Amino acid sequence: MLIGAHVGVSGGYPQSIDYAESVGCEAIQIFAKSPQQWRAKPTGPEVAAAFRERRAASSIAFVCTHTAYLINLGSEDDALWERSWRALADELARAAMLGANATVTHTGTNRSGSLEVGARRIAEGIRLAFQEAPEGVLLLENTAGAGTTFGTGPEELGAVLGMLDADWSERLGVCLDSCHAHAAGWDLSSADGWGAFTEGLETCCGRGRIQVVHANDSTFGLGARKDRHAWVGDGTIGRDGFAAMFAQHRLASAAAIVEVSGDVPEKDETNVTRLKELREASSARE
Numbered sequence: 001m002l003i004g005a006h007v008g009v010s011g012g013y014p015q016s017i018d019y020a021e022s023v024g025c026e027a028i029q030i031f032a033k034s035p036q037q038w039r040a041k042p043t044g045p046e047v048a049a050a051f052r053e054r055r056a057a058s059s060i061a062f063v064c065t066h067t068a069y070l071i072n073l074g075s076e077d078d079a080l081w082e083r084s085w086r087a088l089a090d091e092l093a094r095a096a097m098l099g100a101n102a103t104v105t106h107t108g109t110n111r112s113g114s115l116e117v118g119a120r121r122i123a124e125g126i127r128l129a130f131q132e133a134p135e136g137v138l139l140l141e142n143t144a145g146a147g148t149t150f151g152t153g154p155e156e157l158g159a160v161l162g163m164l165d166a167d168w169s170e171r172l173g174v175c176l177d178s179c180h181a182h183a184a185g186w187d188l189s190s191a192d193g194w195g196a197f198t199e200g201l202e203t204c205c206g207r208g209r210i211q212v213v214h215a216n217d218s219t220f221g222l223g224a225r226k227d228r229h230a231w232v233g234d235g236t237i238g239r240d241g242f243a244a245m246f247a248q249h250r251l252a253s254a255a256a257i258v259e260v261s262g263d264v265p266e267k268d269e270t271n272v273t274r275l276k277e278l279r280e281a282s283s284a285r286e
């Protein structure tokens with residue numbers, strides 16, 4: 001697995017690569033626009049070209065973007081739903097300009113009470129966004145299962161993918177967030193939990209679908225349904241849990257990206273180093 005972190009771009013896109021290399025990243029996640037707002041000025045072609053050029057000359061082997069949090073492809077409100085799929089298309093276009101390998105998104109809510117109805121609404125939103133934005137791989141992220149959020153488990157993500165795969169299977173994949181899965185009840189402090197969750201994803205979503213792991217530890221306990229990320233090894237997944245992640249063959253080609261709060265550069269240096277130590281220990285055992 002490649003290892004990296006979500007890095008800020010407020011100092012400039014090319015500069016985010018300098019920062020990422022300085023803290024030891026091999027892969028990064030960035031926001032292609034402000035995550036808290038619908039509107040943002042367009043990504044400039046010069047800025048995008050400078051980013052692609054800097055990245056090509058760097059040791060960063062994988063770049064993904066993460067969509068804005070406002071996007072809700074499951075919304076029952078038609079205006080919000082349309083705004084969401086149009087925003088998703090815009091995110092995909094920006095990611096393509098930046099030369100990103102993939103874009104991670106949360107799917108949204110499902111108030112219908114029916115997996116089928118919720119999945120269909122979300123799939124239809126993705127279909128429209130894909131028609132508008134002809135390029136880019138989209139990874140659907142699992143959620144912690146709070147409230148009416150959709151996408152807590154493999155069945156839900158697989159239902160959406162299954163509705164789109166006939167036309168776009170090579171543009172679709174999955175992002176596994178370890179904090180969210182643990183909070184939703186899969187015990188990722190253990191090898192058995194990693195085995196069960198990744199097997200479920202493979203069964204429901206297809207093989208080789210997991211391209212990114214958000215390697216976040218969890219502040220709250222197993223099944224708490226609360227989404228608070230902790231530094232690697234400091235939460236209820238713990239060091240042994242992340243050691244088990246590296247032993248999981250289904251994740252061998254995925255990039256592990258940490259998304260935690262704290263001061264830079266310490267948080268990124270520390271978490272990237274911890275993951276690299278665990279990966280090293282895992283390969284030494286093989």
Ligand SMILES: [Zn+2]
Pocket residue numbers: 141177214259
């Ligand atoms: Zn995440």
Ligand SMILES: [Zn+2]
Pocket residue numbers: 177179180227228229
């Ligand atoms: Zn989270």
